Amino acid sequence: MHWKFPSLEPQKIAKIINQIDLPESIASILTQRKINEPQLIKDFLSPSLSQLFDPFLMKDMDIAVSRIIQNIKKDIPIFILGDYDVDGTSAVSLLSLGISKLGGKVVPYIPNRKREGHGLSYEALETAVNSKADLLITCDCGINDIKEIKSANDLSLDVIITDHHIPSDKLPNAYAILNPKQNDCEYPFKNLCGSGLAFKLISALIERLNEKRFSAQDFIDIAALGTSADLVSLESENRVIVYYGLRSMQKSKRLGMQLLLKAGNVKEPMTLSVSKINFQISPLINAAGRLGDANLVVKLLMTNDVNEGSKIINVLDEENKKRQVIQSQVMIEAVKRATTISDNNKVILMEADGWHPGVIGIIAARIKSKFKRPTIIVTFDPDGNGNGSARSLNGFNIYDALSEVKDHLISFGGHPQAAGFTLHKNKFNSFKNSLLKHTDQMSFNNVSRELKLDGCLNLSEIDYAFVKIIQCLAPFGPGNPVPKFALKRLEIIGNPLIIGNGSHLRFQVKQNHKNLNVVAFGLAESYGDLILGKLIDIAGFPEINFWKGEKSLQFNAQDIRLSD
Numbered sequence: 001m002h003w004k005f006p007s008l009e010p011q012k013i014a015k016i017i018n019q020i021d022l023p024e025s026i027a028s029i030l031t032q033r034k035i036n037e038p039q040l041i042k043d044f045l046s047p048s049l050s051q052l053f054d055p056f057l058m059k060d061m062d063i064a065v066s067r068i069i070q071n072i073k074k075d076i077p078i079f080i081l082g083d084y085d086v087d088g089t090s091a092v093s094l095l096s097l098g099i100s101k102l103g104g105k106v107v108p109y110i111p112n113r114k115r116e117g118h119g120l121s122y123e124a125l126e127t128a129v130n131s132k133a134d135l136l137i138t139c140d141c142g143i144n145d146i147k148e149i150k151s152a153n154d155l156s157l158d159v160i161i162t163d164h165h166i167p168s169d170k171l172p173n174a175y176a177i178l179n180p181k182q183n184d185c186e187y188p189f190k191n192l193c194g195s196g197l198a199f200k201l202i203s204a205l206i207e208r209l210n211e212k213r214f215s216a217q218d219f220i221d222i223a224a225l226g227t228s229a230d231l232v233s234l235e236s237e238n239r240v241i242v243y244y245g246l247r248s249m250q251k252s253k254r255l256g257m258q259l260l261l262k263a264g265n266v267k268e269p270m271t272l273s274v275s276k277i278n279f280q281i282s283p284l285i286n287a288a289g290r291l292g293d294a295n296l297v298v299k300l301l302m303t304n305d306v307n308e309g310s311k312i313i314n315v316l317d318e319e320n321k322k323r324q325v326i327q328s329q330v331m332i333e334a335v336k337r338a339t340t341i342s343d344n345n346k347v348i349l350m351e352a353d354g355w356h357p358g359v360i361g362i363i364a365a366r367i368k369s370k371f372k373r374p375t376i377i378v379t380f381d382p383d384g385n386g387n388g389s390a391r392s393l394n395g396f397n398i399y400d401a402l403s404e405v406k407d408h409l410i411s412f413g414g415h416p417q418a419a420g421f422t423l424h425k426n427k428f429n430s431f432k433n434s435l436l437k438h439t440d441q442m443s444f445n446n447v448s449r450e451l452k453l454d455g456c457l458n459l460s461e462i463d464y465a466f467v468k469i470i471q472c473l474a475p476f477g478p479g480n481p482v483p484k485f486a487l488k489r490l491e492i493i494g495n496p497l498i499i500g501n502g503s504h505l506r507f508q509v510k511q512n513h514k515n516l517n518v519v520a521f522g523l524a525e526s527y528g529d530l531i532l533g534k535l536i537d538i539a540g541f542p543e544i545n546f547w548k549g550e551k552s553l554q555f556n557a558q559d560i561r562l563s564d
Contacts (some may be wrong), residue, residue, distance in 0.1 A: 139195025195226025
């Protein structure tokens with residue numbers, strides 16, 4: 001892996017230090033991230049709810065709010081449908097809780113992944129009509145469901161779309177569309193996710209109804225859950241939502257949130273981070289949508305009944321264990337097949353009969369990371385109906401690639417680095433040939449083997465005070481990665497240990513009489529270098545490790561190499 005060090009700009013760093021009393025290390029990191037003006041720095045280091053934009057700046061917000069209030073006042077049910085992932089279920093939960101508190105009657109609904117697929121289904125429309133609703137709100141989906149929304153209109157259902165996925169050239173004939181990515185939407189921030197949009201909609205409703213009993217901030221924990229899990233860039237409003245949402249989750253009185261933290265083994269709520277949400281909490285939530293009934297997640301986030309909440313958590317935990325077994329089995333077969341695909345293909349594309357559609361997204365992500373190539377996996381059911389998941393790397397827009405071959409697809413949607421689609425088996429070969437022909441012509445600047453660093457450190461510089469200073473830049477995630485540093489010419493102390501499932505390392509290093517513990521996840525292949533007795537360099541970040549109530553400093557290594 002190539003280590004890329006920053007081009008330092010001493011004059012700009014000195015200017016920041018003169019204008020704002022900051023440590024040089026922080027000023028250097030902010031400069032590298034183009035946060036180099038006094039007001040930008042103050043806003044970044046001290047996020048405020050006042051930094052959130054007026055929700056009514058969003059196209060159709062006024063229309064959507066007025067239509068929802070109409071149903072609240074008339075006590076007519078509002079059908080709220082969302083995607084089955086963390087972002088979709090969070091958005092449905094947030095909107096359902098908020099509208100209910102405003103006096104509305106809601107019917108939350110998450111489609112069955114295997115039976116109904118992604119987005120607005122005809123089964124969902126039938127359920128909405130049977131619920132006596134005349135208004136349907138989509139969350140995290142709907143922007144490309146042109147036929148389904150026409151059917152909704154034919155059934156006398158008004159549809160409000162809240163979706164952040166990239167719109168097609170033609171938009172559905174919905175009553176209102178809340179999507180900042182619309183070409184004619186002048187909302188200042190374009191990268192809200194589904195739960196972020198739900199948060200803006202509830203904010204607008206509370207403002208319009210002049211509600212004083214509670215505020216939109218009461219729901220920011222759920223918005224942060226979806227925003228963290230959807231891996232959107234943590235800038236502007238997303239950063240504010242996650243910053244305040246994490247704090248709300250740490251002391252949440254919401255039963256479902258408390259149970260999720262406990263089930264996710266978050267023993268120290270004050271250490272809650274985007275990373276812990278994505279690796280310890282999101283898998284529990286996603287398991288329901290992948291294998292079972294994601295409506296359970298909405299019930300969990302909405303319930304005040306301890307017995308009901310505990311039962312749901314137990315089901316989610318069991319579903320997650322099943323998902324792990326299925327995923328492991330599919331992964332073994334997928335890796336074997338991926339090794340046979342020519343290196344000349346810029347994209348790894350494979351299809352299979354009977355792979356569970358609930359795990360192919362994870363498998364695609366794992367294959368992408370292992371083979372360092374964009375990966376697309378399609379699985380077909382006995383009737384030939386196919387579900388596809390695509391995961392890409394920086395520098396290769398997988399959404400654009402699929403757009404070029406959309407005539408072979410029944411439906412598709414997504415982002416530059418992740419997309420999903422459906423197609424029938426009789427179209428697969430033509431789809432495959434067209435896609436590979438197109439991707440062969442696409443330029444691909446693969447930077448996945450590049451580790452961007454924020455500088456070099458001596459071991460003596462790493463202490464609790466330094467880590468605390470770095471934490472001032474949190475929350476960390478896409479768009480605001482944790483600062484990473486290189487430590488050079490270190491001695492290995494004692495015997496390195498292979499831990500976990502055999503993929504991870506734990507060892508101790510020394511430099512000028514100072515020792516430090518190191519953990520290296522997924523780097524067991526470096527064990528051979530560690531036992532040579534030679535000096536090493538490591539790249540990663542310092543952190544505080546909490547274990548059985550005790551805390552200690554450690555360095556989280558992202559790469560290891562022998563010193564020059």
